[in-house]
Amino acid sequence: MWDYSEKVMDHFLHPRNVGEIPGADAVGEVGNIACGDALKLYLKIDPDGRVADAKFQTFGCASAIASASALTEIIKGMTVEEAGRVTNDDIARHLGGLPKEKMHCSVMGREALEAALANLRGEKPVPAEEGRIVCTCFGVTDAQIARVVRENRLTTPEEVTHYCKAGGGCGGCVPEIQEIIDEVRRKELEKETRPGPAARPMTNIQKIGRIQETIEKEIKPALRLDGGDIELIDVVGNTVQVAFRGACAGCPASGVTVASVVERKLREFVSPEITVEEVQG
Amino acid sequence: MRTVYLDNNATTRIAPEVLEAMLPFLGDSYGNPSSMHSFGGGVRRHIDRARGQVAALIGADAEEIIFTGSGTEGDNTAILSALKADPTRAHVVTTRVEHPAVLALGKQLEREGRRVFWLGVDAEGMLDPDEVRAAVRDCTGVVSVMYANNETGVVFPVEEVAAIAKACGCAFHTDAVQAVGKVPIDMRRSVIDYLALSGHKLHAPKGVGALYIRKGTKFNPLIVGGHQEMGRRGGTENVASIVGLGAACELAARTMEEERTRVKALRDRLERELLSRAPDTRLNGHPARRLPNTANISFEYVEGEAILLRLNELGICASSGSACTSGSLEPSHVLRAMGVPYTAAHGSVRFSLSRYTTDEEIDFAIERVPPIIRELRAISPFGRGPAK
Numbered sequence: 259m260w261d262y263s264e265k266v267m268d269h270f271l272h273p274r275n276v277g278e279i280p281g282a283d284a285v286g287e288v289g290n291i292a293c294g295d296a297l298k299l300y301l302k303i304d305p306d307g308r309v310a311d312a313k314f315q316t317f318g319c320a321s322a323i324a325s326a327s328a329l330t331e332i333i334k335g336m337t338v339e340e341a342g343r344v345t346n347d348d349i350a351r352h353l354g355g356l357p358k359e360k361m362h363c364s365v366m367g368r369e370a371l372e373a374a375l376a377n378l379r380g381e382k383p384v385p386a387e388e389g390r391i392v393c394t395c396f397g398v399t400d401a402q403i404a405r406v407v408r409e410n411r412l413t414t415p416e417e418v419t420h421y422c423k424a425g426g427g428c429g430g431c432v433p434e435i436q437e438i439i440d441e442v443r444r445k446e447l448e449k450e451t452r453p454g455p456a457a458r459p460m461t462n463i464q465k466i467g468r469i470q471e472t473i474e475k476e477i478k479p480a481l482r483l484d485g486g487d488i489e490l491i492d493v494v495g496n497t498v499q500v501a502f503r504g505a506c507a508g509c510p511a512s513g514v515t516v517a518s519v520v521e522r523k524l525r526e527f528v529s530p531e532i533t534v535e536e537v538q539g
Numbered sequence: 540m541r542t543v544y545l546d547n548n549a550t551t552r553i554a555p556e557v558l559e560a561m562l563p564f565l566g567d568s569y570g571n572p573s574s575m576h577s578f579g580g581g582v583r584r585h586i587d588r589a590r591g592q593v594a595a596l597i598g599a600d601a602e603e604i605i606f607t608g609s610g611t612e613g614d615n616t617a618i619l620s621a622l623k624a625d626p627t628r629a630h631v632v633t634t635r636v637e638h639p640a641v642l643a644l645g646k647q648l649e650r651e652g653r654r655v656f657w658l659g660v661d662a663e664g665m666l667d668p669d670e671v672r673a674a675v676r677d678c679t680g681v682v683s684v685m686y687a688n689n690e691t692g693v694v695f696p697v698e699e700v701a702a703i704a705k706a707c708g709c710a711f712h713t714d715a716v717q718a719v720g721k722v723p724i725d726m727r728r729s730v731i732d733y734l735a736l737s738g739h740k741l742h743a744p745k746g747v748g749a750l751y752i753r754k755g756t757k758f759n760p761l762i763v764g765g766h767q768e769m770g771r772r773g774g775t776e777n778v779a780s781i782v783g784l785g786a787a788c789e790l791a792a793r794t795m796e797e798e799r800t801r802v803k804a805l806r807d808r809l810e811r812e813l814l815s816r817a818p819d820t821r822l823n824g825h826p827a828r829r830l831p832n833t834a835n836i837s838f839e840y841v842e843g844e845a846i847l848l849r850l851n852e853l854g855i856c857a858s859s860g861s862a863c864t865s866g867s868l869e870p871s872h873v874l875r876a877m878g879v880p881y882t883a884a885h886g887s888v889r890f891s892l893s894r895y896t897t898d899e900e901i902d903f904a905i906e907r908v909p910p911i912i913r914e915l916r917a918i919s920p921f922g923r924g925p926a927k
Contacts, residue, residue: 270845294868315919317840317841318845319843319861320844320848
């Protein structure tokens with residue numbers, strides 16, 4: 259039995275925004291019944307370019323239904339531009355995480371959204387992924403594989419299968435998937451060594467998510483070694499408000515040194531524009 | 540919340556009589572049957588009695604039965620024993636629809652360089668004996684064909700297949716884990732060499748099984764060690780579970796008629812009602828030549844895992860051949876071998892009953908399953924007719 263989060267079960271048992279939108283401004287359809295999951299997304303865009311309504315129909319397992327439901331909840335009220343920046347990770351995060359074997363459900367959500375936005379721009383109503391079919395069992399292209407590898411920092415063919423099914427049928431394409439992983443990693447390394455143009459801007463949700471992740475993974479462990487702790491209070495624009503706990507609270511050095519360490523980490527992992535402010539909370 | 544357990548091909552409850560028979564051996568009677576003292580040695584006669592009970596259920600002699608740790612162990616022991624018996628016969632014949640206990644062993648034998656012939660099945664999941672006739676050769680060491688399929692319940696013509704194998708001079712093994720206790724089996728009127736069964740499918744505990752080995756068969760043990768089981772399976776006996784298996788076999792002999800009448804009637808009613816109340820459904824497997832307790836139904840346009848988890852909310856336990864429930868991305872190998880369209884395989888649900896299943900439980904399932912299918916179809920983009 260899968261270890262689904264409460265949020266996944268909630269969205270599965272009580273899916274939000276189910277159905278069609280008659281006269282939708284955009285429709286995105288991905289997957290097919292033979293592959294085991296499919297998603298059709300309908301969007302209504304208001305005159306200011308915001309997603310006024312989003313509805314879906316899906317064929318798939320509990321996490322496919324939950325991912326589609328979460329997606330509609332995320333994008334409602336967003337501008338079309340903001341919606342275009344939603345990633346599969348945003349969907350998984352909104353659901354409190356997905357079992358790793360089920361990540362492809364969140365990827366299907368992102369693909370349906372992209373298909374719908376392409377449709378809105380008057381482009382072909384299919385995911386306009388360029389490329390060559392690598393996995394013939396599930397019809398996955400090299401471009402799709404490279405993308406999930408890049409966006410989710412995948413390192414093994416097994417992870418690629420979890421994210422986009424490629425390699426999960428006969429397994430004949432696994433060596434080729436490994437080659438794609440190696441190629442993506444090589445390019446990433448190149449990019450890291452020479453400063454390229456700034457990454458595309460993040461949505462607020464993405465930014466907050468990344469700030470939380472950085473605090474959890476990069477900052478808390480170090481502070482805890484000294485008996486201290488940190489809590490994220492709020493994010494206002496690029497200002498991150500934090501409160502120190504334990505040994506750090508009331509430490510005369512915290513205002514200057516600790517806050518500056520936190521700031522340096524957040525600038526490194528989230529955005530160079532971040533400033534950190536200590537508040538009492 | 541109450542549990543409506545319709546997943547008896549996965550495992551069954553331990554019969555209360557079985558549990559009672561076992562308890563002394565989990566308590567005061569903890570001796571080792573191999574001991575010289577009577578405190579331990581006295582336990583031996585309980586194992587002997589259980590061996591007799593298992594033998595009686597399938598019309599075998601007690602000495603033709605060895606106890607194992609599982610159905611899987613029995614299958615592995617039998618196939619590897621047969622291959623070892625005659626190294627000049629290295630070829631293996633089995634089916635595409637075996638349980639993983641045989642399927643995975645066959646794949647491994649292939650990787651080790653053996654030739655394995657995989658027999659197919661027809662759209663109703665039935666095996667054609669003529670295909671076996673065409674597949675066996677002078678160099679075939681073992682033919683292994685399951686007695687009844689765990690997913691569809693289809694019962695294979697194993698006696699006919701066994702006769703074909705024997706005529707060719709090769710050993711015949713059958714994985715009878717799903718069949719024992721549900722259909723009559725009589726080894727006195729059979730030419731089967733090896734037959735594997737499992738305790739937890741017939742109301743005995745998990746972790747115990749038995750392997751029938753026909754008298755005169757050249758046997759090679761899989762597990763070597765002490766002299767237990769007359770040197771055919773090393774390891775101190777799982778006394779309580781063996782006693783439980785014996786008790787369960789004796790019970791099964793008495794209740795088999797009920798499986799074939801009352802349980803079958805419940806299964807037929809469940810099947811009939813679900814097929815008529817939910818449109819776009821189909822039965823998987825031969826309609827008649829099936830175990831009396833198994834119903835495998837495909838609900839088109841919806842996915843099996845979603846159905847199971849919705850049923851789970853109501854306490855109804857069942858299984859599915861959908862890709863998502865297995866963690867693999869491909870639906871059931873059995874349904875695919877039958878040529879069931881992927882669309883139907885993804886939406887397949889197996890309901891398997893037992894003699895503990897009640898009328899009222901079947902009423903509950905008949906009442907609650909169709910609305911779940913309707914609700915999931917309301918979410919699905921498929922099955923909306925030409926207007927789609």
